[in-house]
Amino acid sequence: MTGVLPKDDDRPVLVLGPNPTPNGGMHLGHIAGPYLAGDVYARYQRARGRNVIFTTETDDSQTYVVASAAREGITSEALCKRSTGQIQEALQAIGISYDGFGPFDSTYKATVLQYFHALHSAGVFKLKTVRLPYLERTGEFMVEGLIEGDCPVCLSSSRGGLCETCCHPNNFDQLLNPHSTINPDDKLTYREATIMVLPLEEYRDRLTKYHESLATHRRPHVRQMIAELLARPLQDVPITFPLGWGIDAQFPEVPGQVLNAWLELIPAGMFTTSYAASKLGRDTVPGELWKKAENLRIVHFLGFDNAYYFCLPHIAMLMAHGDKYVWPESIINNEFYELESSKFSTSKRHVLTPQELLKEVPRDVARLYLALTAPEYQRSTFSRAGLDKMAEDRLIGPWNQLAGTLAKAVANAGDDSARLPVTPGGRGRIVLMLERFDLFYEMPTFNLNRAADTVLTQLERLRGRAAALDGIGLDEQPEAWGDLFAEVKALLALASPLLIDLVTAAKEAGVFDGTSNALLANGVFDGADVKPFAPPLLSAEPAAAGNPAEAVEPAGALAGGG
Numbered sequence: 001m002t003g004v005l006p007k008d009d010d011r012p013v014l015v016l017g018p019n020p021t022p023n024g025g026m027h028l029g030h031i032a033g034p035y036l037a038g039d040v041y042a043r044y045q046r047a048r049g050r051n052v053i054f055t056t057e058t059d060d061s062q063t064y065v066v067a068s069a070a071r072e073g074i075t076s077e078a079l080c081k082r083s084t085g086q087i088q089e090a091l092q093a094i095g096i097s098y099d100g101f102g103p104f105d106s107t108y109k110a111t112v113l114q115y116f117h118a119l120h121s122a123g124v125f126k127l128k129t130v131r132l133p134y135l136e137r138t139g140e141f142m143v144e145g146l147i148e149g150d151c152p153v154c155l156s157s158s159r160g161g162l163c164e165t166c167c168h169p170n171n172f173d174q175l176l177n178p179h180s181t182i183n184p185d186d187k188l189t190y191r192e193a194t195i196m197v198l199p200l201e202e203y204r205d206r207l208t209k210y211h212e213s214l215a216t217h218r219r220p221h222v223r224q225m226i227a228e229l230l231a232r233p234l235q236d237v238p239i240t241f242p243l244g245w246g247i248d249a250q251f252p253e254v255p256g257q258v259l260n261a262w263l264e265l266i267p268a269g270m271f272t273t274s275y276a277a278s279k280l281g282r283d284t285v286p287g288e289l290w291k292k293a294e295n296l297r298i299v300h301f302l303g304f305d306n307a308y309y310f311c312l313p314h315i316a317m318l319m320a321h322g323d324k325y326v327w328p329e330s331i332i333n334n335e336f337y338e339l340e341s342s343k344f345s346t347s348k349r350h351v352l353t354p355q356e357l358l359k360e361v362p363r364d365v366a367r368l369y370l371a372l373t374a375p376e377y378q379r380s381t382f383s384r385a386g387l388d389k390m391a392e393d394r395l396i397g398p399w400n401q402l403a404g405t406l407a408k409a410v411a412n413a414g415d416d417s418a419r420l421p422v423t424p425g426g427r428g429r430i431v432l433m434l435e436r437f438d439l440f441y442e443m444p445t446f447n448l449n450r451a452a453d454t455v456l457t458q459l460e461r462l463r464g465r466a467a468a469l470d471g472i473g474l475d476e477q478p479e480a481w482g483d484l485f486a487e488v489k490a491l492l493a494l495a496s497p498l499l500i501d502l503v504t505a506a507k508e509a510g511v512f513d514g515t516s517n518a519l520l521a522n523g524v525f526d527g528a529d530v531k532p533f534a535p536p537l538l539s540a541e542p543a544a545a546g547n548p549a550e551a552v553e554p555a556g557a558l559a560g561g562g
Helices: 028-047 063-072 076-094 106-121 200-213 220-230 261-279 304-311 313-320 354-358 363-372 384-413 424-441 448-469 478-494 500-508 514-521 556-560
Strands: 013-016 052-057 100-102 126-135 147-150 157-159 176-180 188-198 297-303 330-334 337-339 380-382
Touching: 013 028, 028 052, 028 076, 028 297, 028 330, 028 337, 028 354, 028 363, 028 380, 028 424, 028 448, 052 261, 063 076, 076 354, 076 363, 100 261, 106 261, 176 188, 188 313, 200 220, 200 313, 220 304, 220 330, 261 304, 261 313, 297 304, 304 313, 304 330, 354 363, 363 384, 363 448, 363 500, 380 384, 384 448, 384 478, 424 448, 424 478, 448 478, 478 500
Parallel strands: 013 052, 013 297, 052 100, 297 330, 337 380
Antiparallel strands: 126 188, 147 157, 147 176
């Protein structure tokens, strides 16, 4: 029996992570959602032989940087520089395999301005006079990350511009009881300012059709948010603000105003896509790979708190460019991840960074536990006791028992050149494993929790099979042993996006051969026999030094332009 898992879509894949704000480092709450999900998805796409770019970069223009720097008493520029290094260190430590982390440089700014100026020249933006919170003491307008108050929709505590809880905008003067996030005792007033806005209501019909056509590529909370917003008039979106931090919009109607940082993120993605492609060997002009002729499939991973901008204003601005650019297909959100059932809080020192965790546990254990508990559909929590129990009872213990049984059988056989037959039943089970994992690794049913749980479920199944064969020679039941070795090898391949260090050790030990490599690349296992092997063990101890992210080979068309 030969099983084939059809590859439903072989378009090149662009995987976008959210742009982290460089107002501090990264904790596990950041990693457990979009960054680990993007990494696992990108690794699986590469393993299937697809052409992939996985990229992100910092969002330096955010007013959150200004507020955080002011509270620390340092310059915004110094905070960005320090935080960017901390962010990159955290991503590399946990093994996030991005192809290029774009710099916030002059090319980035030129790409953003070109994107906005094309829309400005086409008359897409409109002038509007609005009331904005104002700090008389300093003569500054206070918007976005500079103010905090109550959301006018759900009444939760919210920063300006967007509520993280319900994901509804609160533009201009809509935030209730606002106060400064730098000095809450500062008294705020209101002043009128004329700014540029995007009249989002004009895109209602197109936005509705777009999201209806891709509803299966949206998780329930985002679908609900979109439906809520489309059930009422869509608010005008601020394009510029009269602020001193950000990219100068250079629009003659609003001299000295800067671009709304939230709306930089699509042209930022265009820039960093080009930047990452250059790292893979293909030099392009920023935005070129987003043109429809390139036929990219864009998958965007983000937190729910970012979903409004990416689902509505950003898509509307892409639509305003006509048929020039491809639009994101899958927008996969996650919810909030807590630490021991309480919200991560830097100010209260209730945080845990990847670097801190990796001083205590192996990286594969951390990755699998974060995937198993990732907040994909509702809030979830990191528990150190839960991690330790999972590691001992479901991962390290069972794997080392399985590996030990296989190693003992190989040692007892003595003939390291012998090959064992793989039965039609064994090949059929491998195909079923492929189909199951593919369901959780692919769009639109991608699910980190289930992928991680499937690793553990299959491990326990194979551990039980090995225990039943323990003490029986390879020559006594060659077919049963052959099936077991083949299925263990398949599990290693299928777990490779998650257990990156175990799989690297298995490759170095010669566990994989051409048949195994074809397992994911072609979706087929047709090997008639298998060579017995002794799998590497999993250690309960962390690596002596931080593990660098696993090297990833460039992949075909995006890398080489083929």
